[in-house]
Amino acid sequence: MSVIVLGGGLMGSATAFFLARRGVAVTLIDQGRIGAGATVASFGNIRRSGRYLPQLPLAHRSLALWHRLHALLGRDVEFRATGHLRLIFDTEGLALMRRFAAAARPWGLELEELGPNEIRQRFPGLGPDAIAASFSPQDGSANPRLIAPAFAEAAARAGAQVVDQAQVLKIAPGFTVETSRGTFHAERLVNCAGHHGAALAARFGEAVPLDVCGPQMGVTEPLPHRILPVVGVWSADHGAYLRQVERGNVVFGGAVDRVAVGADGRAHADPARLPQQLRAVVRLVPALRHMAVIRQWSGAEGYVRDGLPVMGPSATTPGLFHAFGFCGHGFQLGPGVGDAMAELVATGACETPLEDFRIGRFAA
Numbered sequence: 414m415s416v417i418v419l420g421g422g423l424m425g426s427a428t429a430f431f432l433a434r435r436g437v438a439v440t441l442i443d444q445g446r447i448g449a450g451a452t453v454a455s456f457g458n459i460r461r462s463g464r465y466l467p468q469l470p471l472a473h474r475s476l477a478l479w480h481r482l483h484a485l486l487g488r489d490v491e492f493r494a495t496g497h498l499r500l501i502f503d504t505e506g507l508a509l510m511r512r513f514a515a516a517a518r519p520w521g522l523e524l525e526e527l528g529p530n531e532i533r534q535r536f537p538g539l540g541p542d543a544i545a546a547s548f549s550p551q552d553g554s555a556n557p558r559l560i561a562p563a564f565a566e567a568a569a570r571a572g573a574q575v576v577d578q579a580q581v582l583k584i585a586p587g588f589t590v591e592t593s594r595g596t597f598h599a600e601r602l603v604n605c606a607g608h609h610g611a612a613l614a615a616r617f618g619e620a621v622p623l624d625v626c627g628p629q630m631g632v633t634e635p636l637p638h639r640i641l642p643v644v645g646v647w648s649a650d651h652g653a654y655l656r657q658v659e660r661g662n663v664v665f666g667g668a669v670d671r672v673a674v675g676a677d678g679r680a681h682a683d684p685a686r687l688p689q690q691l692r693a694v695v696r697l698v699p700a701l702r703h704m705a706v707i708r709q710w711s712g713a714e715g716y717v718r719d720g721l722p723v724m725g726p727s728a729t730t731p732g733l734f735h736a737f738g739f740c741g742h743g744f745q746l747g748p749g750v751g752d753a754m755a756e757l758v759a760t761g762a763c764e765t766p767l768e769d770f771r772i773g774r775f776a777a
Contacts (some may be wrong), residue, residue, distance in 0.1 A: 418432070419602065419603065419604055419606050419613065421447040422451060423557075425605030426448065426560075430486075431752045432568075432755040435755055439573045440574040440576060442577075447561050447577050451713060454628075454710060455712075456557070456630060456664060458554055459479055459643075460645070462522070462552070466520050466757065467769045468730045469521060470521075471753060471765050478752060486564065490521065493554060496549060499547045500646050501646070502543055505649060509647050514526065524549055529544060532546050532774075538700055552745075554656050555744075556579065576731055578593075580592060602733050608713050609638070610769065611623040613737075614723070617730045619735075619775075622717045623717050626672055628666050628671055629686055630682070630709065631708065632665070636663060641657075643662075646667075646693075652667060667693065668689060669690050679711075682709035682710055691706070714740070724750065724770035725768075725771045735772050749765070
């Protein structure tokens with residue numbers, strides 16, 4: 414069996430790696446640098462709380478792999494299971510958390526509910542006005558700049574061919590992929606093209622309603638390391654989120670609308686939105702009030718209009734598979750997506766349920 418994976422972000426590079434581990438002849442192709450698209454613009458959050466419930470089996474599969482990645486890839490991608498703390502500031506947020514926690518329990522996710530005193534004792538300085546919080550101790554974060562290259566390098570060591578900076582010029586049935594760096598042929602094709610995935614699917618008569626925009630992110634100067642967990646908010650609107658890396662910088666996002674993509678096909682951070690974002694960040698950690706922001710960024714991501722990704726076999730073309738449109742929530746899922754797609758492509762079945770993510774749901 415031979416497979417071409419189009420897209421060298423986290424999903425594509427992980428899929429190539431797990432296919433190569435299964436002994437499949439795989440070629441990974443990306444139009445830019447490996448991992449330099451939406452993956453590198455990610456926050457790096459590894460959380461299961463707040464997910465669409467039928468996505469939890471995939472999230473559990475992925476979390477187990479995150480805990481093994483150092484050994485699997487032979488490289489530290491800075492995964493740290495520091496826990497995920499979601500603060501609650503009003504009764505609506507508390508009700509939202511409790512509904513989710515009760516619904517998620519049968520799906521294998523146990524959230525700790527913390528009261529104000531527990532928050533202050535266990536996480537001093539975080540959310541002093543919070544009335545409650547949830548805590549998921551096995552979740553955490555990793556470095557988005559390291560993860561896709563690490564998967565691609567490990568895939569290459571396992572026998573995969575990695576071709577980057579290769580503009581796709583033509584795709585013919587079979588599958589023959591003509592690029593600016595040569596022509597490649599395989600029996601199967603996996604569409605992991607991120608926000609370009611819908612356009613690729615459309616070539617095969619499969620329409621997916623997908624919007625392209627980007628989250629607005631920022632990072633502070635290095636500060637004394639005091640924030641261990643990833644911190645977010647239970648809220649019906651745009652809550653802020655942040656984490657402190659080991660070097661001391663605080664990475665933050667949320668609290669503002671996503672940024673539209675410009676004429677160059679990229680989303681750019683809007684400095685005018687920064688004050689609103691920082692007010693929400695300071696509510697989570699008041700000690701950040703006097704920190705300096707040293708950089709802002711955004712990145713183009715694909716948001717499917719029903720809020721769910723596209724995963725699984727094509728509904729029109731045998732041998733074609735899709736894994737794209739993760740709506741800004743895909744970082745945690747990445748290793749699990751790669752493992753699940755490799756299983757599906759190589760065997761024709763997947764032990765993790767993917768039915769809710771089938772592309773055929775848009776056919777009507």
